[in-house]
Amino acid sequence: MAQKRKLQDKYFKMAKREGYLARSAYKLLEINKRRKLIRKGDRVLDLGCAPGSWLQVAEKIIGEEGTLVGIDLKPVSGDFGPNVRTIVGDFTKTSAAELLGGEDELFDVVISDMAPSTTGHGDHFFSERLCQEIIDVLPDLLKPRGTCTMKVLEGETFPDLMRRMKHIFRIAGAIKPDACRDVSRETYVYGIGFRPGRVRVSDGPGDGALPEPAPGWDD
Ligand SMILES: C[S@@+](CC[C@H](N)C(=O)[O-])C[C@H]1O[C@@H](n2cnc3c(N)ncnc32)[C@H](O)[C@@H]1O
The missing domain is CATH 3.40.50.150 (Vaccinia Virus protein VP39)
Incomplete structure (x- = not known):
């Protein structure tokens, strides 16, 4: 019963009421309200x-x-x-x-x-890998100066992903929308001002452009 109550939280009920197909709608609504990506x-x-x-x-x-x-x-x-x-x-x-x-x-x-199907073992690693795969193909998909947001499960490789986002976008950060369940490690990285030339060339540390990850990526 407690489990059902948890799953049918206020966002679930709002989604039903407002005609959204899933409660995830409120995550994108909040991200876009805060960062105007779309x-x-x-x-x-x-x-x-x-x-x-x-x-x-x-x-x-x-x-x-x-x-x-x-x-x-x-x-x-x-x-x-x-x-x-x-x-x-x-x-x-x-x-x-x-x-x-x-x-x-x-x-x-x-x-x-x-989100890759969860196994309970190394989920954050597979989730971060998927984000890296998306970044690899962005030059073929996203306009220069375009914007992006991706879900990722936070884990030890999260700083690597953030470093890369900061390198290939003029502005990058992470947002954990209120609709993400409290216990979930999911967060959304975002980038504004895509710089396609930086995805495949000098993408790693060494050119002085990659800042060290700092606590509190949500700027
Ligand atoms: C959390 S749901 C997305 C909910 C959606 N944003 C919405 O608001 O309705 C994650 C989805 O990712 C899809 N998915 C996972 N890996 C995928 C892949 N490699 N290619 C396409 N879809 C994938 C799953 O099938 C699942 O429907």
Whole structure:
């Protein structure tokens, strides 16, 4: 009973009431309220988009002039407008060309709520690896000066991820939205002002551009 109460918390109830497909909607709403990563008219890529609550949030923000592409291993549950395209598939095995859908224009924003299936052993490591894989392909997906946010489970490799984010974005930080459950180690790293040239060249420490991680990444 206590477990059910915990799972059906205020965000779960709000999501039901406000017609969101999942309580995760409130995480993106808070991140975007604080950092304005997604704006009207943007072209957005949503990685791990099912059941679809981030798509719902992003669709509202971008409006009719924006476009939205989502990919997930599972199909989404909701109905979306004509400017929203979803793909059922594994992001790590999908080409940038397929995500771009034949368009030359890259995305203004990449958002990821993906989490590898949890095993209880080294989950944070796999989660951080997934973020690093996303970063590796960002130059093929994200416009210069674009923005990004990705879910990660905090663990000992978190400072490495933050260091890389600070290197490839003009501004980077981490936010733990209120809707993340208290016990969860999940947090969202974000970057503003993408610098694609820094992803593959001198990406490691040594060029003097990478700051040491400091406590309290949430700036
Ligand atoms: C927490 S859910 C996302 C919830 C979504 N943001 C929403 O608001 O409805 C994480 C999703 O990531 C997807 N996922 C995990 N690994 C993936 C991968 N390699 N490629 C595509 N989707 C993946 C899972 O299938 C799952 O639906």
